[in-house]
Amino acid sequence: MARLPEYLRALTSLAEAGISVCSSEELAAAVNVNSAKLRKDLSYLGSYGTRGVGYDVDYLRYQIAREIGLTQDWPVAIVGIGNLGHALANYSGFGSRGFRVAALLDAAPERCEESVAGIPVRSFDDLDAVLAETPIAIGVIATPAGAAQGVADRLVAAGITSILNFAPTTLAVPAGVSVRKVDLSVELQILAYHEQRRAGAEELRGAAIAAAGEEQSA
Amino acid sequence: MARLPEYLRALTSLAEAGISVCSSEELAAAVNVNSAKLRKDLSYLGSYGTRGVGYDVDYLRYQIAREIGLTQDWPVAIVGIGNLGHALANYSGFGSRGFRVAALLDAAPERCEESVAGIPVRSFDDLDAVLAETPIAIGVIATPAGAAQGVADRLVAAGITSILNFAPTTLAVPAGVSVRKVDLSVELQILAYHEQRRAGAEELRGAAIAAAGEEQSA
DNA sequence: CGCGTTTTGTTCTCACGTTCACAAACTCCT
DNA sequence: AGGAGTTTGTGAACGTGAGAACAAAACGCG
Known part of the structure; x- marks a missing residue:
């Protein structure tokens, strides 16, 4: 899965902050994903958590690194x-x-x-x-x-x-x-697309308000 | 859709090659996607092709650019x-x-x-x-x-x-x-993951062949 | 003018990934 | 030791996106 590297990075951050155990909820919040999705992803590579407690940060880090293949050069x-x-x-x-x-x-x-x-x-x-x-x-x-x-x-x-x-x-x-x-340019174009849609929606809202005003005044 | 920029680039390539009309099949091949998916994507922003002929490269280019918002600065x-x-x-x-x-x-x-x-x-x-x-x-x-x-x-x-x-x-x-x-590092890790799986599969194949050999010899 | 050919636009089906919800399991407190 | 409270792991529903198949339309040719 493409999310494993994200989990790994978040776990590294937690480890650097001195946290040794974390729940799926906390980790999911750090990566902006649903906690159920995170648990399912992790369960795919084995049962490395303990119910009622959470995941051991260092142990899980090692397991993900091993799964990705980061234990080698x-x-x-x-x-x-x-x-x-x-x-x-x-x-x-x-x-x-x-x-x-x-x-x-x-x-x-x-x-x-x-x-x-x-x-x-x-x-x-x-x-x-x-x-x-x-x-x-x-x-x-x-x-x-x-x-x-x-x-x-x-x-x-x-x-x-x-x-x-x-x-x-x-x-x-x-x-x-x-x-x-x-691809830099593709990412920028995607951002531009959303930005333009936001601007377009705003205009529509404005037009709708203007139309409502006209209706009221009519 | 995130594929529009890819289409746009492929169309620009075609235009530079002097091609003025192309079918969904050709364009899809250039972007490595299914032609049905491409047609569906394009139909989302209007009917800009002509049946039996294909798409006008320049016209479609302009339409996609406008949809993305590339006509502005x-x-x-x-x-x-x-x-x-x-x-x-x-x-x-x-x-x-x-x-x-x-x-x-x-x-x-x-x-x-x-x-x-x-x-x-x-x-x-x-x-x-x-x-x-x-x-x-x-x-x-x-x-x-x-x-x-x-x-x-x-x-x-x-x-x-x-x-x-x-x-x-x-x-x-x-x-x-x-x-x-x-994220550079995430992309590399995804590559490493696949690379490792390939290596692992090869080992498994080797092991299976060895096992088959043992079975035969037994 | 009509028929065959080509290619689009669209509908339907299917599979995948995501999310919800719950049972199993572990800890802590009494 | 037992119960309450957490948290994982997973089974089932849901929604979304992808692929195949087909009908509609445009062009060329007789």
Whole structure:
């Protein structure tokens, strides 16, 4: 389930606050979900709570981390070291959960600095050589939209089965390869849509009030 | 619907390729969705296709853009000009669709350069003053997790009703405020989960084959 | 002008996810 | 030890969204 990471983060917050036991109600409130849904999600990975008491924060944290696979190391390669690639390479939250930036690749490595965040930038053409040196589990595409599909194809051909795509394109990949997409522009458009609907509703309300006023005056 | 932006992008691609008419089947293939679902989505905003022919690319593009609200200007403020804030301010895809970075805010503006991408960085304490100078429709939070809720509260208090949150926290906001979340770490964890399941399935297959072999030999 | 072909718009069915509600189980207090 | 109060885990209803199938409509051709 896609909610497990959220639960995990909330549990980590609780643990840092010194709380060692919490109820499904409390945890659900922290993640803004229904408590029944949360309990069902947790029950899916086993009965790790005690009735009448709640969940042991640290124990549940470990169980969720194990379910997600965070007990192992996930080496990540970032392709495309532009503005976004830089920011991603420097992103501290990366390493905190078993994810490790193991390689930086760019079509034109001479264009950017030789190393970013202490990691050398290699040429994307050397992909196979890099993979031979260090295993890579997840490829992050931070290239312009035009290059994304080509990069994805080559990553898949090199044996990578998990891709996180920041380029504003829908990638076509064979079955058995997971792709997650992060798209700034889509999120903004969704916000704009709701914002516009709110504005439209307000106008309608205003018009209705005006019409009511006219009716009264008529 | 959250798929409209995807359709819009695919249509733009088609238009750039010089295609002026397309069927629901073609468009659906470009976005990796079922054609019936696509037709249903489009019919929700009116009957803009012609049976036996398909959809006029430019016309449909305009209709979707109008539905989303992209025919107007959406001024955006970015709060938190760290690594990510920099990258966002410089992100070119921002302006392409009616979104315009109208203000950059940071708790400590003296820490970063005076201006990023040609836009001056103001102090977040001057939020009200900035809003008085220039209208802001959408607030983008690119601060560390700890500061995010406080920033959100102040944005909401200042009258902003749409927030795009890049900080790894779930924000609590009053009803009537839209929040979209972009969370790198969650996406990676979802990928890791699937990757682990794939690895686990492979092991199980291997074990089953081994067991079958043992059975045969027994 | 009418028929066949193509493609939309829509209806119906189904499956999934969410929510409610309750029984089982555990703790605390007397 | 027993009962009251909590809280989990889960079975059943509910609503929503997805997919298949079909009717209506537009175009082209004879």
